[in-house]
Amino acid sequence: MATDISSAPAPRSKATPKPRSSAPMTTRDRIVMCAPDHYCVDYVINPWMEHQIGQADLARARKEWDALRSLLAQRAELLFVRPEPGLPDMVFTANAGLAFDRTVVLARFMTEERRPEEPFFQAFFEAQGFSVAPWPDEIPFEGAGDALPDAKRELIWCGHGWRTSPEAPPLLEAIFDRPAVSLRLVDPRFYHLDTCFCPLSDGWLMYYPGAFDAESLETIARLAPPERRLEIQLADALHFACNAVESGGRLILNEASAGLQHRLREAGFEPMLTPLGEFIKAGGAAKCLTLKLNATRMEEAR
């Protein structure tokens, strides 16, 4: 994969960290969410859900989700998908698909439990005026849970190994006309790429190395210079620190150790913690509860 990293920016002086914005000041992120009206854990499709059936507290989940929504609404435009009874994981809109400009690739879920969500997400995108890119039914793809745009490098980081097929990245490359870099996930606790990897603005990458095979770590090292790599410890990864949403100049996440928060500030980010423990019972946190509609052109960003 021939991505040129020679234009990577020089590291900012550690003495003068400044919060940065993930988007030009004139644009606001557009983010899709789905209210937890029907949220619960009533099946097990990842290790986080084991022993959690019936354990999610809906009132507390609603409070956590409302707090996340309020934080995001201060600086982003929010759009809402209608929650459907019997589809408790619809709250995790990251998995609905991957959208750029007016085109969306819809999820083709690996697990039977989540496949019934597909038509509802499709209806949402069509109502918003998106065109749905054709996708082969036999190739699982779990949307922006496993496909993370990197604006600086103009590529898409793609995870596979648990939920998304290794055949997905070349298809995404063709549809979105940008490189898709494959990373293999090897730890079942980090079953989606967004649970262990987070591309940030200015080419920064925050990730938990233990979630990847050796070849994938080499790929990351080849495309990102050490001064732009923020490797995190298992304890932070288990608190879903990588499952962060960068929006409006802030980095919103469930939890991060004091050490990680310090490193993020040194790198110029403004971490903002908001507890999401009820959703971690189903294996998701801030990033999973959101889907950014990516705009590559100013006129599309609104």
Ligand SMILES: NC(=O)NCCC[C@H](N)C(=O)O
């Ligand atoms: N990691 C994500 O992008 N989403 C979280 C999905 C949680 C859901 N219970 C699942 O296993 O598919």
